[in-house]
Amino acid sequence: MSDKKHPFDVLNQLATLRRYARSLVRNPDDAEDLVHDALVKAYERKSTFRTGANLRNWLLSIVHNTHIDRLRSRRSSEARNKAAAELGETVHMADPDQSIRLKQLREAFFALPDEQRDALHLVAIEGLSYQQAADALSIPVGTLMSRVSRARARLREFEENGRRLPAGSGHLKIIEGGRDDTR
Numbered sequence: 001m002s003d004k005k006h007p008f009d010v011l012n013q014l015a016t017l018r019r020y021a022r023s024l025v026r027n028p029d030d031a032e033d034l035v036h037d038a039l040v041k042a043y044e045r046k047s048t049f050r051t052g053a054n055l056r057n058w059l060l061s062i063v064h065n066t067h068i069d070r071l072r073s074r075r076s077s078e079a080r081n082k083a084a085a086e087l088g089e090t091v092h093m094a095d096p097d098q099s100i101r102l103k104q105l106r107e108a109f110f111a112l113p114d115e116q117r118d119a120l121h122l123v124a125i126e127g128l129s130y131q132q133a134a135d136a137l138s139i140p141v142g143t144l145m146s147r148v149s150r151a152r153a154r155l156r157e158f159e160e161n162g163r164r165l166p167a168g169s170g171h172l173k174i175i176e177g178g179r180d181d182t183r
Helices: 013-026 028-044 057-093 096-111 114-125 130-137 139-158
Strands: none
Touching: 013 028, 013 057, 028 057, 096 114, 096 139, 114 130, 114 139, 130 139
């Protein structure tokens, strides 16, 4: 089959693409993966190929750009992993009292009613304005402000009460009951 009948004859370009991919990644398996990913992109963007243009050059540029994208992605992933590892090391070296206090505060936060916790999270943790948070929750701004205020008051109460959860904040209620001595 000639190129004039089928201007998008990728099969005749595979050897060239594989050689170029091997020179980029220096590993036969990685080269195959690179060629595969590049061909997928080429077929997805087939409509951008101009009839009469040089198919080999177009495909080689896709292989090259795919390789660059993979390198950037790998570097970004490595940077995130390194930052997470450094953060993990910092957490491990933290004062045990701080870790316990943080755990208690987290439990108090999660013991808040859902509406209060959602409102406080959007405002205090995500940094949304009251209006943005109210829009996100589909509630009036006044309602949001009230929920945030009540959540903060409950957490202050938690701090003031010696880090015990405020009364009535849990989902389960402890009740007195008689012992079953019928065994």
